[in-house]
Amino acid sequence: MLFNSFEFALFLPAVFLLYWFVFDRSIKLRNLFIVGVSYLFYGWWDVRFLLLITLTTIISFISGILISRYPTKAYWASAFSILFNIGLLAYFKYCNFFIESLVESFRMLGIELSIRPLQIILPVGISFYTFQALSYTIDVYKKKIEPTCDIVAYFAYVSFFPQLVAGPIERATHLLPQFFNQTVFSYPVAVDGVRQILWGLFKKVVVADNCARWVDTVYNSYSEQSSLTLIVTAMLFSIQIYCDFSGYSDMAIGTARLLGFNLMRNFNMPYFSRDIAEFWHRWHISLTTMFRDYVYIPLGGSRCSRWLNVRNTFIVFLLSGLWHGANYTFVFWGIFNAILFLPLLLLKKNHRYTGIPAEGKILPSAGEFTSISITFILVTIGWIFFRSDSLGQAFNYLSIIFHFESFDLIQKREVLYLFILVLTLLLGEWLQRDKEHALQIDNLPLWQRYCIYYFLIFMCFWFSIPEDIPFIYFQF
Secondary structure (H helix, E strand, O other): OOOOOHHHHHHHHHHHHHHHHOOOOOHHHHHHHHHHHHHHHHHOOOOOHHHHHHHHHHHHHHHHHHHHHOHHHHHHHHHHHHHHHHHHHHHHHHHHHHHHHHHHHHHHOOOOOOOOOOOOOOOOOHHHHHHHHHHHHHHHHOOOOOOOOOHHHHHHHHHOHHHOOOOOOOOHHHHHHHHHOOOOOOHHHHHHHHHHHHHHHHHHHHHHHHHHHHHHHHHOOHHHOOHHHHHHHHHHHHHHHHHHHHHHHHHHHHHHHHOOOOOOOOOOOHHHOOOHHHHHHHOOHHHHHHHHHHHHOOOOOOOOOHHHHHHHHHHHHHHHHHHHOOOHHHHHHHHHHHHHHHHHHHOOOOOOOOOOOOOOOOOOOHHHHHHHHHHHHHHHHHHHHHHOOOHHHHHHHHHHHHHOOOOOOOOHHHHHHHHHHHHHHHHHHHHOOOOOOOOOOOOOOHHHHHHHHHHHHHHHHHOOOOOOOOOHHHHO
16 A cells, blocks of 8 residues: 555544544554554555565564573574574565575676566565564664563564555664653644655655656666766756655654654755764664664674775675675675765764765855755765666766767657656755754745645645656565
């Protein structure tokens, strides 16, 4: 069930009304209701996927109890849960990648293997709920959280529908305790949740989907396009993937707030970053902090020799690339970002930008604008590899850009429309860069707020396109 679908437009109000007027009388009843609607939400794609999330939930739940009750066997209980969940993820996401890589390696040696890829359907959101279950097992093992004996609350934690299929990836230390608290309806919180949903819907339906139609058209015939067309397309994909993914996060966070739950912020205006390190502090925050806490720091982090620090950084970015998909383009994308990040890390400049860009000013200084522009260009080059089907396509795409042979631009009128949409997005986020989202506008008079709301609603209807374009991160 898509957030921007007619089904969800019926589903969410029904859940909201039943939640607050029927099922919020007891915590146990409320959690049962959340599990039920979450399984309905997830099973809407394919009922068979419910078996996998149920297995993941049960095994990680049992492992938490075993770790607590049998300290001498805690290592084995946690190892089994971790290996099971990683194994499940590896089978569905990487099995065919390893098979194809093996066949290609032997073919290069002149040996033909009669091994065919398996017919595997990738379950929606498996990377997200698997990591959420893993965080619980690891945190219980490290005694950062007490294991729960309430299986209903734990099922609600793993399957919580707002962030189930595309994050934010919530830690058990943050989200799980909220299922034991009695929620109290707050009108201001609910209103802010609706506003964040609206802003996320604008990002997805108006900006991301319209950029996607352009990007897909150009990529299907990129070898026939001019340098300028490919440059514009690369920048539009940067906007597309941001609006698509952060738009989902906005809608997830807003939906959770309607039910009285607080999810972590997943994006913090990343395209206003002044270097690549700041970008990674602002982009997909739930995943980057998870790799930092569960991989980078246990490996020694930066408190080790320079060579080991380099190794640790490359491992994190390689894993980040592989997490996104079983393709060498994602591996290269991870390496590319590691190369950009390492000089700042080694020079201890990876935390030099922690405040708001142009704080207290309307416009950035010339130096800040230059830094933001350079960072955006570098990130966009990385996204070319992320978007391409193969490394060959990515390098061919770049070679056409840097040959500067032609500067004709196709469909100039459509580019103008897209430019206006992107400008509206960036203007809203720049003016609200010190806020959680762009529609936190309580300081404006009521009539101005409603003018903005109705304008965005009109845009969502006027610029919506007939075909369904799934969220990019559903494939991860």
